[in-house]
Amino acid sequence: MKKVITGNQAVAYGVILSRVDVISAYPITPQTTIVEELSELTASGRTKTVFLKVESEHSAMAALIGASTGGVRCFTATSSHGLAYMHEMLHWASGARLPIVLVNVNRAIAPPWNIWSDQSDSLSQRDTGWVQLYCEHNQEVLDTVLQAYRIAESVKLPVMVVLDAYVLSHTSEPVEIPTAEEVDAFLPPYCPGYTIDTQEPMAFSTIATPDHFLEFRYKIQKAMEQVPEVAKKVDDEFRTRFNRGYSAIERYGKEEAEILLMTSGTVTGTSRIVVEKLIGKGYDVAGLKIKRFRPFPVEEIYKEIRGAKKVAVIDRNLSAGVGGIFAQELRASLYSKEKEPQIFGFVSGLGGRDITPELIEEAIRYTLDRPQSEEEILWLGLKK
Amino acid sequence: MSDPIQFKGASEMPMISVSFGHMDWNKTGAWRAQRPFYEDKTSPCSAACPVGNDIAGFIQKITEEDFEGAWNLIQEENPFPGVCGRVCFHPCESKCNRRDYDEPIAIHALERFASDFASSLGKKLKKIPGARKGKIAVIGSGPAGMSCAYHLAKLDYDVTVFESASLAGGMLRTGIPSYRLPKDVLDREISNVQELGVEIRTGTPFAEDLNLEGLKNYQAVFIATGAHRGRGLHIPGERRKGVFSGLDLLKKINLSKKVKLGDKIAIIGGGNTAVDVARSVIRLGKKATILYRRSKEEIPAFDEEMVEALEEGVKIRYLVNPIRVQQKDSLHRLECLRMELGEKDESGRRKPLPIPDSNFFFEVDNVIIAAGEEVELSFLPKRLEKKEGIVLTQKDGSTGIKGIFAGGDLTSNQRTVAHAIGSGKKAALAIDCYLKGNDSEEALRQVLIGEGPSISMFRYLHPQERLMNPHAVTFDELNTDYFEPSRRQREIKGLSKKRIRGFGEVTSGFTEGIALDEAERCFSCGTCVGCENCYVFCPDASIIKMGGVISHQVDYDFCKGCGICFSECPRGVISLKEEAR
Numbered sequence: 001m002k003k004v005i006t007g008n009q010a011v012a013y014g015v016i017l018s019r020v021d022v023i024s025a026y027p028i029t030p031q032t033t034i035v036e037e038l039s040e041l042t043a044s045g046r047t048k049t050v051f052l053k054v055e056s057e058h059s060a061m062a063a064l065i066g067a068s069t070g071g072v073r074c075f076t077a078t079s080s081h082g083l084a085y086m087h088e089m090l091h092w093a094s095g096a097r098l099p100i101v102l103v104n105v106n107r108a109i110a111p112p113w114n115i116w117s118d119q120s121d122s123l124s125q126r127d128t129g130w131v132q133l134y135c136e137h138n139q140e141v142l143d144t145v146l147q148a149y150r151i152a153e154s155v156k157l158p159v160m161v162v163l164d165a166y167v168l169s170h171t172s173e174p175v176e177i178p179t180a181e182e183v184d185a186f187l188p189p190y191c192p193g194y195t196i197d198t199q200e201p202m203a204f205s206t207i208a209t210p211d212h213f214l215e216f217r218y219k220i221q222k223a224m225e226q227v228p229e230v231a232k233k234v235d236d237e238f239r240t241r242f243n244r245g246y247s248a249i250e251r252y253g254k255e256e257a258e259i260l261l262m263t264s265g266t267v268t269g270t271s272r273i274v275v276e277k278l279i280g281k282g283y284d285v286a287g288l289k290i291k292r293f294r295p296f297p298v299e300e301i302y303k304e305i306r307g308a309k310k311v312a313v314i315d316r317n318l319s320a321g322v323g324g325i326f327a328q329e330l331r332a333s334l335y336s337k338e339k340e341p342q343i344f345g346f347v348s349g350l351g352g353r354d355i356t357p358e359l360i361e362e363a364i365r366y367t368l369d370r371p372q373s374e375e376e377i378l379w380l381g382l383k384k
Numbered sequence: 385m386s387d388p389i390q391f392k393g394a395s396e397m398p399m400i401s402v403s404f405g406h407m408d409w410n411k412t413g414a415w416r417a418q419r420p421f422y423e424d425k426t427s428p429c430s431a432a433c434p435v436g437n438d439i440a441g442f443i444q445k446i447t448e449e450d451f452e453g454a455w456n457l458i459q460e461e462n463p464f465p466g467v468c469g470r471v472c473f474h475p476c477e478s479k480c481n482r483r484d485y486d487e488p489i490a491i492h493a494l495e496r497f498a499s500d501f502a503s504s505l506g507k508k509l510k511k512i513p514g515a516r517k518g519k520i521a522v523i524g525s526g527p528a529g530m531s532c533a534y535h536l537a538k539l540d541y542d543v544t545v546f547e548s549a550s551l552a553g554g555m556l557r558t559g560i561p562s563y564r565l566p567k568d569v570l571d572r573e574i575s576n577v578q579e580l581g582v583e584i585r586t587g588t589p590f591a592e593d594l595n596l597e598g599l600k601n602y603q604a605v606f607i608a609t610g611a612h613r614g615r616g617l618h619i620p621g622e623r624r625k626g627v628f629s630g631l632d633l634l635k636k637i638n639l640s641k642k643v644k645l646g647d648k649i650a651i652i653g654g655g656n657t658a659v660d661v662a663r664s665v666i667r668l669g670k671k672a673t674i675l676y677r678r679s680k681e682e683i684p685a686f687d688e689e690m691v692e693a694l695e696e697g698v699k700i701r702y703l704v705n706p707i708r709v710q711q712k713d714s715l716h717r718l719e720c721l722r723m724e725l726g727e728k729d730e731s732g733r734r735k736p737l738p739i740p741d742s743n744f745f746f747e748v749d750n751v752i753i754a755a756g757e758e759v760e761l762s763f764l765p766k767r768l769e770k771k772e773g774i775v776l777t778q779k780d781g782s783t784g785i786k787g788i789f790a791g792g793d794l795t796s797n798q799r800t801v802a803h804a805i806g807s808g809k810k811a812a813l814a815i816d817c818y819l820k821g822n823d824s825e826e827a828l829r830q831v832l833i834g835e836g837p838s839i840s841m842f843r844y845l846h847p848q849e850r851l852m853n854p855h856a857v858t859f860d861e862l863n864t865d866y867f868e869p870s871r872r873q874r875e876i877k878g879l880s881k882k883r884i885r886g887f888g889e890v891t892s893g894f895t896e897g898i899a900l901d902e903a904e905r906c907f908s909c910g911t912c913v914g915c916e917n918c919y920v921f922c923p924d925a926s927i928i929k930m931g932g933v934i935s936h937q938v939d940y941d942f943c944k945g946c947g948i949c950f951s952e953c954p955r956g957v958i959s960l961k962e963e964a965r
Binding site for chain 1: 390391393394397398399400401402403404405406407408925
């Protein structure tokens with residue numbers, strides 16, 4: 001069934017279809033309508049989900065850590081300061097290997113106060129051991145929630161699904177909503193590993209001395225390394241069942257091109273139009289959509305990037321002192337590889353400023369016109 | 385404590401740091417400085433109920449949609465829920481903790497609902513099988529006598545009730561108009577008492593064919609003959625023709641006897657009897673004016689009665705005191721003085737003082753005196769000790785004569801239906817103790833509700849089944865975070881124009897849906913309803929659900945005494961005490 005729904009509603013549909021057992025959340029703009037929708041569904045008795053009201057995002061995640069340790073499927077949603085407040089518990093969820101799914105609606109972090117789209121919140125959590133998946137449109141949002149549980153529960157790591165504030169969260173698009181039977185066939189019930197059982201008590205997250213701590217972290221890294229393969233398998237199955245899918249990296253435009261434009265989130269939607277237009281004018285250009293940020297899809301990117309001389313990256317985020325974070329990760333992953341292309345790191349659209357087709361075209365033209373970037377950070381649309 | 389394990393490397397290790405042993409050896413209860421424990425406490429409504437109803441208990445049954453269970457629970461204490469639900473002055477609601485939050489629970493309406501529901505199902509009480517323990521006589525079939533007979537029958541006694549009138553019910557039948565208490569409601573609750581095996585002999589007045597001598601075959605006697613004599617005004621002319629006592633007039637109307645009244649009636653007094661008379665004569669098509677010597681502030685009639693009376697066209701004149709009744713042809717000329725209020729008197733109300741030379745005349749067809757009631761002492765045994773117009777008894781209802789007990793309006797100036805029912809119940813317990821040779825004072829003390837004076841017959845019969853700390857839970861002891869403000873449900877009243885056309889009941893009872901909504905407002909002060917807040921919040925998973933007489937227990941091996949259960953209990957069921965050092 002197709003419905004015209006917002007990105008936040010798409011999240012709620014995904015969560016309900018995933019037959020989540022426990023939801024715990026604290027409201028924050030622009031995420032709030034997700035949990036509003038879910039709390040109404042729960043209160044109406046249409047789902048058997050338990051909805052825990054808590055006094056903070058820190059507690060929301062802590063509650064889910066408890067519930068997930070008890071062996072049930074869990075969900076929360078947050079944004080910006082809420083995610084920052086959860087930070088300690090994000091580490092705990094991954095360290096305890098709990099397959100919790102969290103939806104983060106990208107919003108800038110204050111000050112100055114700003115409620116609009118900006119990836120700095122989720123990218124600040126890149127080292128917490130969570131898988132991170134970014135979405136371009138509302139259909140992808142719903143589908144990614146379903147896939148996230150499959151991935152999380154296979155590798156026993158938490159997954160963060162990320163979408164842009166307002167551009168997706170509060171904007172309606174037609175979305176194909178799968179039936180419960182279809183989703184049940186795709187997403188089986190959660191089979192936990194170690195769980196709390198009062199009949200057979202065990203102590204969880206006990207101390208690990210220097211003798212063992214390193215090895216536990218090694219295991220998390222190994223689990224992260226399984227994600228590309230698992231995610232591909234999950235997506236392949238998804239494509240078979242639903243005739244659509246999302247790879248970690250998607251290339252569009254020309255198959256061979258001198259210039260690649262790498263984007264994430266909704267900027268990709270705009271970029272598709274610009275790239276198509278420029279190809280029509282005879283430009284040698286292609287686009288790269290990056291969906292998965294953690295684990296960073298090094299191999300997949302390298303496969304697509306070969307042959308390109310330059311890569312323009314547009315980042316809607318800033319790691320002050322370095323620049324855009326996607327560009328930084330890309331540079332690091334390509335270092336010492338053969339035929340390393342020139343990276344052009346553009347920073348634009350912070351705090352929700354529109355990244356317009358004109359700005360994207362300006363970035364591509366800049367990249368075309370120069371053998372290499374003249375500055376470490378290329379500010380796109382900056383009013384000097 | 386298990387020993388730490390050494391692994392050779394990652395390949396041998398589990399995914400997470402988990403101990404396959406457990407932490408049960410670590411008895412964290414040793415850290416505890418204070419100890420939580422469960423004890424149901426008294427709800428303030430029950431503590432205020434002269435009958436001794438388990439109000440939190442029966443309302444809880446209603447929330448569980450077990451309406452019959454609610455009725456059964458009320459019947460443990462009170463054979464007259466249909467009566468009390470309609471006419472009791474509900475002191476329970478004045479003490480309801482919800483009053484401090486939004487509006488008190490409509491307890492009277494829920495009690496009425498439970499009774500009417502059971503009646504609609506044709507529910508009857510059953511005679512308890514087995515041998516009777518002894519024969520007891522009850523004199524008077526009013527609320528005190530019938531309550532005593534009812535509880536004695538449940539205690540396995542063979543009870544005979546002697547009633548002077550032709551129908552049982554006492555003041556419930558003769559004193560309360562049927563627009564407030566329909567006769568079929570009274571009849572069905574009296575017949576419930578009879579179902580238990582109680583015999584009622586009507587038309588048998590005490591002291592004529594019947595006296596203590598004649599009751600020698602009975603092992604104990606309970607006298608509850610009430611206060612049926614109207615108090616006089618002691619003014620000239622009050623014995624003239626056409627001047628009636630309010631109680632006598634009500635009795636005639638309530639027994640459907642003919643009354644001869646003119647059109648314009650003056651009723652003297654400000655109590656419920658005055659209002660009952662006024663509303664009754666209005667229903668007979670007359671004009672009624674109440675004359676009361678104090679002001680609106682002091683009037684003892686219940687507010688709701690006053691509101692309904694005014695709606696129905698009853699007139700009231702405050703600060704007026706009749707001093708003489710004169711007669712002019714068929715008309716009466718009532719000479720009155722205007723009054724003003726002085727200092728407070730011993731009743732705590734401001735004393736009415738006559739304004740000199742304020743005399744005026746009030747012309748009416750009839751004068752009805754409703755200035756209170758008193759006990760007719762003349763026919764009672766001489767040996768009974770009397771003082772200030774009432775029979776003297778001990779707390780348990782025993783008189784100076786061995787085996788003779790007394791209660792109801794005869795022995796008290798708190799003349800309400802609820803007090804009468806309570807005193808009958810207390811006497812039943814005392815008679816049981818007397819015949820068994822037990823100390824009734826001690827037995828009563830054991831089953832007091834709160835500080836008393838009302839008692840629980842259920843706890844007398846089942847000492848271990850409803851353990852309760854006498855402390856009445858206060859508003860401050862509740863955690864109201866768990867309750868939402870809501871409006872009190874109101875009973876629907878007929879339109880006043882229609883009401884005055886007859887003696888049909890003014891108020892309609894709750895529907896099931898409304899009763900459920902209202903019952904769900906109850907805080908259940910002091911009574912565990914199994915909300916499981918304690919179980920959910922305990923950080924040490926130390927709450928053990930029992931589901932018996934005591935709802936939960938604390939696992940003291942692990943309870944650290946944080947007190948979260950105590951503060952998160954919405955209804956004050958959990959107590960904390962300091963650990964002995």
